[in-house]
Amino acid sequence: MAVKKVVDSWKTKKWFTITAPNFLNNAKVGEIPANDDASIINRIIRIPLKEITNDFSHMYTSVKLRIVEVRGKSIYAKFIGHQVAREYIRTLIRRNNSFIELVLPVKSKDGVEFTVKIISITQVKASTQQKRAASNVVAAFLKKKTSSTEFGEFIKEVLFSKLSAELNKELNKIIPIKKTEVWKTELKEEFDTPQAKADGAGGAQEGKTSPGDGHAQSLDEQAPAQAGEQNPAESQEQLTEEEIARTPA
Helix, strand or coil: CCCCCCCCHHHHCEEEEEECCHHHCCCEEEEEEECCCHHHCCCEEEEEHHHHHCCHHHCCEEEEEEEEEEECCEEEEEEEEEEECHHHHHHCCCCCCCEEEEEEEEECCCCCEEEEEEEEEECCCCCHHHHHHHHHHHHHHHHHHHHCCCHHHHHHHHHCCHHHHHHHHHHCCCCCEEEEEEEEEEECCHHHCHHHHHCCCCCCCCCCCCHHHHHCCECCCCCHHHCCCCCHHHHHCCCCHHHHCCCCC
16 A cells, blocks of 8 residues: 655745845844745735844834735745834823824825824823824824825834934923824725725735835745734724833833
8 A cells, every 4th residue: 555655845845035025124033934936916914113123122013914915935025004003102101191193094205194103101191182282283293294204214214213203392491391202004995995894805815015115125035933924903002091001110
């Protein structure tokens, strides 16, 4: 009786190199295995920012990318968002602080639509009036900033905390600020339109991309342990006062 030979599936996979986008200096950040080119198109990968910048202060930030093209053994993808760990944000808040959170849809100078989520932690308790004034200042600042800045440059300022420093300067005119974090950005993609959802596109539609494509160049995924599929619940994430208030005084 012939014995059926078992083939190790890992031996049949090819490895593709991950390269960061242009605004992150096209850094080589790892490799990803796949059976063929088509199987990784539209895959979402998450990369720790510190693996791109080699800066330990970026350990709480991750970057999300969607693969849109494969050339040989190189992967090309677009930046679709970033997130600062919620656990890190909780460590900034104490009972004698207030936090001001804002979620704002914006459009960059080059026409890319995305959402920005910001949280500012005050040094003292803020009144309702101060919170409202601070939110208005942040909204006005962001709309002006994004409309005059290209998408890639804006994201670079977010990731390297330049935007947070500028927001702190504006907010300190209203109330003393402990820290401001642009804790999440999300690119608006064709997958997110009502028609695409009605058609069942969801995120597995091949060949469909959004205006952000030109800003996300070659990227790759790191080892399987460092790459994750998108959690559908993530788009609904929002820090709540009840959740953050669990932090000890």
